[in-house]
Amino acid sequence: MSLDKDKLGELYGKVGAGNQTSLGIMGSNRDISVGEIFLIYSHRDGHERVFFFRVLGLENYLRQVDDLARVAGTLMVEGDAYLSGIERNMLLSVGGRMLGYAEDKDGKWDFHSPRRLPDHLASVYRPIPGTSDENVRNMLEGQIDGEVYVGDLQVGETTLDVPIRIPSKYLPMHVGIFGSTGAGKSNLMMVLIKSIIDNNLNAFRRPNQALPRISAFCIDPHDEFAKGVDKYGIQHVVEDMSPSTRSEVLGDFYYLTTHKRATTREIRKYAREIRILWSEIQPRDLYSIREFTPEMSSFIDAQYSVAKEDWISSIVNMAEDDAGVPVGTLRAVKRRLSFLERSPIFIEKGTSILSDIFYAMETGRILVVNTSLMSDMEQFLLTTIVTRTLSDMRRALKSSGNLSDFENQGQMRLPKPFFENVKKQARAFYGLGGVGDDTPVQDPRKLPVIQVTVEEAPSILNPELMRGQSVFKDISRQGRKFNIGLLVVSQQVSVLDNVILSQMNTEINLRLGNEREIRACVENASVNISGFEDEFRVMSRGEAIVTQSYRELPLPAKIPLFDDIYEKDRHRYKDKESKKKQEHIL
């Protein structure tokens, strides 16, 4: 097959010096920007390949001029000086990195790491939106396909119609979103939520294709996902759906908040109040969010083994004489638990939302959790309880052969009142074609992927807490077994624990705040992006470099504004068939 080179873009230049890692290109004097991607057509030894090259540095080059500074000085000082016929000698010397190459194998493009070099003086093409999109899409298919849309392939300051997606099967291998304030994290989260809804809607509409569903527990620290940052939010997506579709894709509610009455009327219809019973909290939930001395944790563990689910009430109400521990330890533990007594979320008695969260997550739904009125501790504890509960349920499932085993495992691992509450539903989800004790259980990997957001991640995914009994340590290492992944959102990379960083297989790197974070980001990226430091320095809001350990190519992405993609896609949420039916009735 011979590629139509005109469809690669406009001919820009020729490959000069370089090696399989970095190349120098001599190109025409065009308005090139750092970050652009060029395509290099090579036909060496009968192999037709297209190399992908990313611009990392630019330098003006004037042929026949050895000392450019002197010429510039002369132009400045001698006001009447000119440069004869210089246009054709004005070139750009472009330096950058080889990203890899696509090679045609039996009519299908395979993408490879940069382990080869383009041919001598190979022609370099600059992709043009509207011309190069299809070719680039085809060549990068294995690098960009998936279920969760992140953004479009960015080639400099423009984008190609080449959507970048993350495969849902890699979500349990954890995703990191790193970016400083104003880098576009909230918009990205909204785009991801919409994308997950789109995926679930697709799965619902095409039941025969057995498409995987994705669940997401999305912390919204500024309460902006539902309403939107600008014009539209997730609420608009929800309202666009017909009641039946909405019920299937989003269930009865998608919005969790601390104070339902403070919510707008439209959203309130789909809102639930966050309430977690003390009995649903386990000691390690607390160990995961703040440090406890060995004495304190020994005392707590002892109380938990005695009082079981009532351990918090037991400690809070314990007289200092009865504790059997130094008064200082008891007081310290009480102080650490005191926020639970004041919290409107963590309640000693009442109705918990945890079982509803479990139900939602096991049925492939998204939950937007407004934590704007919570304290940091409350938010971290909520995230931890939800993560631990979901993972313990799946762990129980994974450890069982049939539903009877599962029930035993669940009773061992989870707080009794909670498990009793969800047991029936859980058997319905987890049983493979029945609910009887002998019914074999599902493989967790066949269940919806669950993505739990960890906002302000350094507060709980720091090395100090991760050294202890943090539930996140287990999830980061074993989440893939249970199909549960973390979506770690952080302004900083450098302060995150190495365990989580090394287990993270997808990073969406937005603009970062300082050199230290850029360095940490480059060092911890899942693919080699050394040399991209300059690019991080010039990134704009909404621009990202997506790195994935399971893919060779670091993908520059432009994350579209939620409002734009919503306006483009809103027609999809309408239920065309029911509308037709309605018209017929009329």
Next chain:
Amino acid sequence: MLDKILTENFRRTLKLVFTDIQNQQDRRDEQEFAKDEVRIKDRLLDTFISYSPDVILNNDFRIAAIDGSGSDSLMTLDDIRIHFISTSTVVVDTNTRSENLFSPIDRDRLEHELGEQPHIDLHWHSGVRNDARDKLAETLANIYPLKDVTSLTLPFFQDYTKGKISSFSDFSETEYEKHIPRLREMESLISREQLLTNPTVHEEIRKTSEYAAARKVLMSDINPKYLLLDGAMSVFMHFVRHFPSMPSGFMLRDLCALARQKEVVLCAVSKNHTIPFAHRIANLARDAFGGSAKWFCHLPSSEDPEGGLHIYDDRTYIPPILAVPYLYSFSRDNRPSRIDFDRIWWLENIFVPGDPEATRTNEKALFAELEFMSRDARWYGYPVPLALAHESCKLSYEDLRLAKEVCMDVRAEMNLERRDAQPLRADYDL
């Protein structure tokens, strides 16, 4: 060597040399220059009004320039040396209307008119008696487009005798009559055969190649207003026979005649001017017109009104025979350069007998145009077409190294004995 150069002893030796120069040459020149100073300041040195950068000329014009380069030892095969000569012609257009000032004309058009650019010539000769002269004559005859040697020699005699000789029949009863047989063959035009060292041969071929390129320009449809050569318009004469001692001298005069006929201003620009006391003339100009002024200074000959300058009384090569040199500076940062014009053209177009003011007006117009073509920021003060021609033809060390490799390749292709093209000294790492 550096240990010697950096010693006090070396500095002392240098001081002796400079003192010697000061005592012998500078003192004499100083005395001579004193006699010329007033004349230079008042009547030979002047400035001019330069063109505005955004000038739009009524008639945009073209300028052609030629430069050459080469090596006299592309390859050494025992006593045989292969010479490599590259010659480049560049034509630019003032282009004031399109604001793309002095842009070179399309290369395809240029090559269509003048052949491949830069043009390459090769030459070789051995140490066999007369071989240098025979082969040189053969090469020159091949290179220069005017093949009729009689026609080639005549323009010199026409100009040199001020028109007394305008055909071969006019030679009778002149001192040249006896030399007529020598003037019919290229080989016998080489009258310095005893001095045909490798550098001399190389220089002669290089000049001829440049003159051949100039002739092609003049005969083409390019029609430039100016044709610029690199160097001076010197013609080295045979002291006894009183005509050029080498064919290139005749070729230059042939070009001058042809340029006049085609109404092209032929001039030669020389950075290495050899004009004595040029720095003092530059100082005079700076004092008179200011540091940033652009100026020129006519260097008259003994035939001009008031005669030649005392400063080059004993320097017989200035002004060159049948040429009019000027010293000029278009840039405050550079030392002055020299430009030579064909004297016959100068007498017809610049000089106005008995009217120095009109002559000066013509000179000013001429230098205003020359200055306008010398403002490229890369080579400010030097005519841009010549600079471009130089860039195009120059043979770098790396070019020469590759050319030598190609030599060896070609010999291998031809199944010839393998011979190293690198200089012999390279065998000893010298």
